[in-house]
Amino acid sequence: xxxxxxxxxxxxxxxxxxxxxxQHLVRFPSITPDDAGSFDYVCQYLKRLGFTCQxxxxxxxxxxIATQTFGQGxxxxxxxxxxxxxxGPIELWTSPPFAGNIISERLYGRGVAxxxxxxxxxIAAVEGLLSQCNKGKIMLLITCDEEGEAEHGTSxxxxxxxxxxxxHLPDYCLVGEPxxxxxxxxxxxxxxxxxxxxxxxxxxxxxxVAYPHNCQNAAHGAIVLSQRLLALExxxxxxxxxxxxxxITQLNSGEFVDNIVPGTTDICFNIRYSSxxxxxxxxxxxxxxxxxxxxxxxxxxxxxxxxYFNKANQFVNTLNAAIENTVGIKPILTTDGGTSDGRFIASxxxxxxxxGLRNDNIHQVNESASLADIGDLAMxxxxxLAAFCxxxx
Numbered sequence: 156x157x158x159x160x161x162x163x164x165x166x167x168x169x170x171x172x173x174x175x176x177x178q179h180l181v182r183f184p185s186i187t188p189d190d191a192g193s194f195d196y197v198c199q200y201l202k203r204l205g206f207t208c209q210x211x212x213x214x215x216x217x218x219x220i221a222t223q224t225f226g227q228g229x230x231x232x233x234x235x236x237x238x239x240x241x242x243g244p245i246e247l248w249t250s251p252p253f254a255g256n257i258i259s260e261r262l263y264g265r266g267v268a269x270x271x272x273x274x275x276x277x278i279a280a281v282e283g284l285l286s287q288c289n290k291g292k293i294m295l296l297i298t299c300d301e302e303g304e305a306e307h308g309t310s311x312x313x314x315x316x317x318x319x320x321x322x323h324l325p326d327y328c329l330v331g332e333p334x335x336x337x338x339x340x341x342x343x344x345x346x347x348x349x350x351x352x353x354x355x356x357x358x359x360x361x362x363x364v365a366y367p368h369n370c371q372n373a374a375h376g377a378i379v380l381s382q383r384l385l386a387l388e389x390x391x392x393x394x395x396x397x398x399x400x401x402x403i404t405q406l407n408s409g410e411f412v413d414n415i416v417p418g419t420t421d422i423c424f425n426i427r428y429s430s431x432x433x434x435x436x437x438x439x440x441x442x443x444x445x446x447x448x449x450x451x452x453x454x455x456x457x458x459x460x461x462x463y464f465n466k467a468n469q470f471v472n473t474l475n476a477a478i479e480n481t482v483g484i485k486p487i488l489t490t491d492g493g494t495s496d497g498r499f500i501a502s503x504x505x506x507x508x509x510x511g512l513r514n515d516n517i518h519q520v521n522e523s524a525s526l527a528d529i530g531d532l533a534m535x536x537x538x539x540l541a542a543f544c545x546x547x548x
């Protein structure tokens with residue numbers, strides 16, 4: 156029979172392992188998309204734990220699919236990224252950004268929260284649970300291209316898995332993005348809105364401002380089209396998913412000269428949309444709104460990201476229970492924020508949830524996380540893993 160002392164000792168060991176692994180990963184200056192040695196470190200570590208590791212490399216970007224099978228059952232995956240954004244002005248950091256130093260019970264370093272800490276916590280959770288795993292499969296999907304354009308990262312991993320067939324896809328995937336806001340565990344992301352960007356180029360006839368009858372002002376046409384975009388009415392969303400919105404992100408008529416009517420003007424915009432829309436329906440809607448007999452334009456669509464959404468089910472409930480058991484709070488289920496690599500993984504075959512450390516200082520100078528949060532996150536991850544990979548009968 157396991158005693159309270161044994162549980163406390165195991166929890167302390169798990170916490171210390173998670174902190175140690177986070178420090179090791181932070182010390183690799185893996186500014187996107189350069190893994191700077193972190194990829195080999197994780198790969199070798201997982202191999203020592205018995206994982207089969209397959210590298211998927213695209214255009215110099217290294218991606219990892221690590222798997223270990225324990226028996227019949229579901230496949231539980233963890234997705235994360237080793238790449239980080241640049242550190243910014245090093246002189247403003249309390250501690251060097253790639254030192255992984257601990258100061259006043261906080262671990263400092265670029266990528267601690269986003270998201271090397273999440274990867275470290277999951278690996279520590281797996282390591283502490285391996286001897287008990289007796290069903291299903293554990294999979295880690297690790298990329299070095301998330302903070303950049305994400306063209307050769309997780310999307311390439313999923314292309315590889317999809318090519319092998321649906322049997323190779325995970326049933327559940329936990330993305331370790333920093334989702335918590337004020338306290339660890341206060342927020343779980345059960346989906347994300349979709350994103351679609353557009354670049355409109357309006358054509359006119361350049362000329363001298365004193366002779367407008369000889370010109371066609373492309374900027375005026377761009378204003379008209381912009382007004383049509385802004386006049387569109389969108390859904391207001393729901394409790395769990397924000398509504399759709401369109402934001403114009405740039406207007407550009409070229410190099411400014413105050414006596415020339417511009418011959419071309421660019422409009423850039425982005426739509427963040429709920430699951431009530433699709434990429435196709437949005438394109439049709441925008442095309443209809445911009446239709447004009449007297450304004451010449453062309454449109455290019457960029458960076459489409461489909462929305463995804465999970466209802467409260469076994470996966471969500473298991474994670475919620477682990478959070479409440481560890482930190483004593485019930486998380487808010489939301490889909491807010493920007494896009495994440497979850498968009499590449501979510502499908503009718505794979506349920507995706509995002510949960511990780513606090514996101515209050517990610518991408519900032521002095522990015523850090525409390526040691527208590529790192530330890531608690533590892534405990535939460537381990538409880539969720541146990542629910543899917545340990546049969547106690």
